[in-house]
Amino acid sequence: MISLHGPQGPIEHAGPGEGAELPREAIWIDLLDPTEEEARQVEAAFGLRVPTREALSEVESSSRLRRLKTGGLSLSSPMITFDHADFALKPVGFVLTKDRLVTIRFHELRAYDTVKTRIAERDGDCATGVEIFLLIVEELVDGLADTLEEMSADLASLSTRIFDFDPIERSGSDRVGRLSPKRRDLALRRLLRSIGWQGKALGKVRASLLGLERIVPFVKDSCAEHLDAEESPRFDTLSRDITSLDEFETRQTETLQFLLDAALGLINIEQNNAFRILTVVSVVGIPPTLVASMYGMNFKHMPELDWIYGYPYGLSLIALSALIPIVVSRIKGWV
Structure with missing residues (x-):
């Protein structure tokens, strides 16, 4: 989809299949998941090469930050989708010249919609591509800052869940009983899953910040x-903001690592409890086994030897002695 914007706001235009050229007065051409026809239409109208998604996904700096032969800049960076249900990284691209800006993206970003609203409200004040570029990056940085703040709150909640983890089930202030091992296992699994999700999201936020930090x-x-007296300080402010967010993200990562260590410590405690129970069970069986091995149960008067069903009786005792620990373990929730 192609969106065109001039100094006063959005500009109506014909689609790629209608044969009409795009208006030349556009200073911002926003491409959302563009088709090949849309990319060719923009290239024909403005003489700017629109990079493909594969080109924007390149990881080396020489591909993400390039000076074009025409005098413009080709920029790209990974950017999170800001979808809290499932953070993902998708590339965003900028083709910046003295007169206009082309943006390429493959997912909806609230920052772009906000910039479009701000352009319409400023009524002709955004007359250059650099000005619009600054507005977009400022909104992206604000979005990343909001995301980090929300993740900080999530980490605080996760910290409470970990350090208030109590195997004792309570109703209000009253003790009800001990949580079953299965329920404790499920709770610990959920903690690890939450930590993993937070780590994945933080890594993607860091990748987004790193891309903007270079751009x-x-x-x-x-x-x-080409910068005026107001634009140059805004670049400096953006750099400082990105650096501060990068430091904040580093602290969040350190906190997450601490919480992971704490969660693994809880898991070790639960494992030690299980081993302790198994050790007690095995120790209980050692004395009878020792006595039986010493005497071999080879006594002269053993009533079972004269029973018709003595052999099935012995087999039944063997099976019962094996089943009782299994049943007890199932009742206790150990297995």
């Missing part, structure tokens, strides 16, 4: 001669 100074240095 901002590159654009500032490349466009220094």
Whole structure:
């Protein structure tokens, strides 16, 4: 989908199948998951090459930060989807020239919609591609900051769940009973799953910050001669904001590692409890086994030897002695 915006706001245009050219007065061309026809239409109208998704997904810096022969810049960075149900990384791209900006993205981003609203409200104040680029990056940084704040709250809640983990089931302030091993196991699994999800999300936020951290100074240095007195300080502010968010994310990662160690400690405690029970059960069986092995049960007067069903009786005792521990373990929830 192609969205065109001029200094005053959105510009109506014909689709790629209608044969009409795109309006030349557009200073921001926003491409959302563009088709090949849409990319060719933009290239024909503005003389700018639109990079493919594969090109934007390249990881080396030389592919993400490039100066074009036409004098513009080709930029790309991974960006989280801001979908809290399932964070994902998808590339976003910028083709920036002195007169206009082309953005390429493959998922909805609230930052772009906010910028479109701000352009309409400013009524002609956004006349350059650099100005719109600054607005977009500022909104993306704000979105990442909000995401980190929400994740910080989630980590605080996760910390409470870990350090308040109590195998004793309670109703209000009254003790009801001990949680079954299965329920404790399920609770610990949920803790580990939450820690893993937080770690995955933090890693993707870090990748997004790293991409913006490289782009901002590159654009500032490349466009220094075109920046006005207000735009240059905004680049510096963005760099400081990104650095502070990067430091905050590092602290969150350290906290997450601490919580992971604590959760693994709880799991070790539960495992030790299980081994303790098994040890007690095995120790209980050792004295009878020792006595039986010493005498071999080879006494002269053993009534069972004269029974017709003595042999089935012995087999039944063997089976029963094996079944009783299994039944007890099932009742206790150990297995």
